[in-house]
Amino acid sequence: MKICFFGSSLVSSYWNGAATYYRGMLKQIAALGHDITFFEPDAFERQAHRDIADPDWAKVVVYPATADGWRGSLETAARSSDMLIKASGVGVFDQELEIAVAALPSRTMRIYWDVDAPATLEAMANDSAHHLRRAILSYDMVLTYGGGDGVVTAYRAMGARDCVPIYNALDPETHFPSPSKPDFACDLSLLANRLPDREQRVEHFFLDVARELPGKTFVLGGSGWETKDTPGNLRKVGHVGTSEHNAFFGSGLATLNVNRDSMARYGFSPPTRVFEAIGAGACLITDKWDGIDHFLEPDREVLVAASGAEIAGHLDALDPDRAAAIAGRARARILGQHTYRQRARQFNDLFVGSSSRIEAAE
Template identity: 35%
Template sequence: MKLVVLGLSLSSSWGNGHATTFRGLLAEFAARGHDILFLERDVPWYASQRDLTDRDWCRLEYYSDLADLDRFAGEIARADAVIVGSYVPEGVEVGRFVQRTARGTTAFYDIDTPVTLAKLARGDFEYLSPELIPGFDLYLSFTGGPTLRFIEEQLGSPAARALYCQADPELYRPLDVPTRWDLSYLGTWSADRQPTVDKLLCAAARALPDSRFCVAGPQYPADIDWPANVERIEHVPPADHPAFYAASRFTLNVTRADMIAAGWSPSVRLFEAAMCACPVISDKWEGLDQLFAPGREILLASTTEDVIAALKGIDPAQARAIGEAARQRALREHTAAVRAAELERHLAETMAAKPMAALTGARGMKE
């Protein structure tokens, strides 16, 4: 299969979770025998923070603007499948270009589904607009569950399928390093996540002054009053994520408000930590118990007291057992190889359905 992907970024993981998602997924997709071209908008904030070291599995090209994208019109037209990702700059115009140019199957891959749907509901068409959705043959969604039915029945998608994030076990694995923090959190600052970070990490840090905490990620406002026992790290590149998790007794998973409301929206950090056998303390949302078993593979917290109870009450052997159980679940169900097989199946099914849909439409017109 010849696949063209137009995504937010492959070259840089700075300030986004898209790059690591695409890297794992597409590397395994290439390993299944497919040919991939990734087209990335050349923007200065990613150009100065590029951390992709190995891309033998993919051809990566940059385009400067919409006019420059036309250089790749022939390859988009000849591709068996073309995927446009969420948050692509000028994504509506990119989507229109793909839909009028591609002759193969077209798909939208939404790594931000609840955020996207909330934006559409308030008329914010930053990278996707309602009229584009029926024009994509396939809507690949970061969110599963009832949201898929909504995308089909209310937004007119011909086919909506879950394609969750994942983690590559070749890259994310347990490491034997000294413990630096009792609880860590790895994530870009977000206004709707910060109250949960304050409640589940910062308040716990103030209550446990002899324990050590860490918040890692870019874009946090300078005026946040971090407790003295919370270490701040501006950016942890993907290559260093396993060591970060290995240095943590527990790590925190915090979910954006729109994703909690939708449910069934696991973050890539959740799978990365699990693959590294780092026990996760997570906020609660619908569908999480279908991904990891609460109490056995993951710990759930709603209050500061829940976090304190975990940090004080779970001994090292119990913590290791929870982390290892999560790793085994992730190895079975949440690897890049599993997702690549799912992507291949979704595209193949859509390709098989297209000729039938065209034939049915032609018959309907004749009748």
């Protein structure tokens, strides 16, 4: 089938954490025989910070970040697609695109793919006039990359015809153990862009831990931290391109995942970083959120902490042999149960089923 996908960016991970998810999912969906065109705006300097060339499994269309740009691209996509997917967080003209896709003729299957469902649902809940409250009624299905039953229930309560989580996963061809790099060597690393609804949690779960453990070393990767006051035993390395993610995650004794506020509240929302890090052979420590045991077994395949003090305790008790054992068990679990190939099969099954239901309804 011909699938047209509007997202933030497929070719650049610059200020774009969804890139890994898009790449992993769409590559494997294409491998099942679907034809994919990815439409992305020329915005936020992402084209100047590309970290992959146009892939051979998808056509990439970069359109001007203008009203004429998105309208022309949507007209092209609507004429040629069997399924049109609007992802959340394109970054420019999101509201206009979401309303316009909802208004397309029903002969095109319309999918809303929410890559930040907790934040979207909280915005809808806090605004009775939010545009998605009306638009979502016309989408044939909502897909999300996290959230579990809480997100499904909330979307259905908002009037969505159906909502199905398709969780983040691992692309073992992209994320795998690689040689460590001295620039990233440390006791604990964190890769996370500086965002308002994450910064306080990073402060508690990472920066305070570094202050409490002056004898250990910490590395912080990601954009936006340049002006942040940090302790002397912490190195800031700025934006880390996807080509260096394997070395980043694998160069420390352990790496940390810190969910954003809304993701932690909803639970069942493992970000791409969880699967990237484990694929690269890292020992993962994560903040506590509901559903972690759906993906990894605490204490055996992942270390879970409800506070900065618990993270400090994990680090004090962690040696290289134990870290390697945890990392090995986690990678085996993820390879067996949580790859993008498995997620793409889930998507394909949903697509065939929903297509049949739509045709019957017409």
